[in-house]
Amino acid sequence: MTNIDNLEKQPQVFVSYAIADREAARAIVRGLRSHNLNVWLDDNQLYPRSNWAESMRSAVSASAYFLLLVSKHLVNSHWVSKETEDVLKELQNRDITFLPILLEDCDIPPSLATYQCFDMRSGIEDNLEKLANALRFTAEIDFEKLSPQTFEQLVTDLLQKLGFINLQSESQQSDSGIDAIVEFRHKDPFGAENREVYAVETKFYRDSRADLRTLQQLIGYVKKNPKIDKALLVTNGNLTSVALDWVSDAPKSTGIPIRVVDGTELKRLLLHNTELVSKYFATSLGHA
Template identity: 35%
Template sequence: MSYNHNDSSIAHRISDSLQRENIDVVFDYKDISVGENVFDQIRYMYETSETVIVLLSQSLFTSDYFRYEFPKYFFDEARKRKVNIIPILVEKCQIPSDFLEYEIINLTNDFEKGLQRIVQKLKIIPEISFDRFSPMEFEEFTYDLLKAYGFKNIQREQRVNDFGVDFIAESYTKDVFGFPNKEVWMIETKFYREERFSINSLHRIIESFNYINRIDAKILLITNSVLTSVAEEFIEETQRNRNIEIKVLDGAKLKKVVSKRKRLLNKYFLR
């Protein structure tokens, strides 16, 4: 658990509550050696933990130490190492953008309800594993995931000659004025036993996108694996140079979105 010393009382309150749920928490850094680089040791503790809880407050963000403790590459390393980050709002304040990709648990309105949500996340996420899936089961799980998150008109196996994608689906949002906005998604699933997601798979997806010629579509890639840095750079370059929007749900993000849908949890993971 990371927090500013001004928030120590609520940090202890949260820690005591989690300990009563048999959840081990390290939050006072007593074992850090004096004379060594403190921030290197803290980062090592973060990177070797299953979960990092960060208490968000004005005191934390205005601290001189904040940029040393949470540099930009911390979030990149957390994604690569599959470290689960749980930001907890303990004081109303402006939140830096790096934390906004995570589900933020708000304790400022209802502390007990927020605490229950923390316990739920800490106990459920380790139960979410794709190890028992086959490629076909992963594709079926993806179909249910799309339905659970409101995708409409889901069509399976869109194929032209040797090119194809697993699903084409629609999602509906509202623009800033409240008018409906339809988005078309070409959705590809990639299931891996051991290896990480490859750049070759991305090339094939882009080729299929070009061949099927749905210029109005966006690409959604869903995989249980972790993207390599080369794959991430390829996606960024493709979006920038070819004006194709690509969203990725890799293994770490996939666990987080699944944890928010009870039916998916019960059907696929809590059996």
């Protein structure tokens, strides 16, 4: 099989960037292509006054991954922060994995603050192989090959990797309708430690999606437990459109913050934890 045949079989990676970062973008594209990845570079985008969200709809429709190069140039483009939210919503609707690539130290826009960046601040060449391997690994992820129990264990392992502390597992909460209660600790700007407790529900679907009832039940549990601060739903699929709208309004309407990690975001998180990809998808990756 030729390299061209291999490229055609690879999922498409779309690279987006500020115009001042064009050379960095081209270097990343050359490097990823040298690792036999199918990369599409938009050489005509992110000009001032352009409607980014509108132009991206057709350009990314065939892509599995959307890479955004984050730099001072991008951050200082005031119009980007307005367009970014529309683009992220479009990517979610199309089940396209979004991955911000951090090129240098800069203030991350609020619209990107919840996303873990792939760090290339030490240099593009030094990190290309790691990025290529991460994209290649996650391209093999197929949640439907897992059993519900295995998917739940994958989520547990990932939460631990992200720094959560498992306080109570499913066996301890057998009558609650949730899978775990976890704790996350972080420091505020003044050095004081903050503690947040989450009620976690893991939902594995084959032919359906997480609906409004699932979310309302999770919120209901949190309301009855004053020691729990937030709700977290992790699913291999996507939310229904009604559920998506409800999640956006939930903090105001219910007083309970809720975080949803759907299948697309779950893949993005696994980009940073490829050892879990090897562990749970070893067969499809061709490992023993």
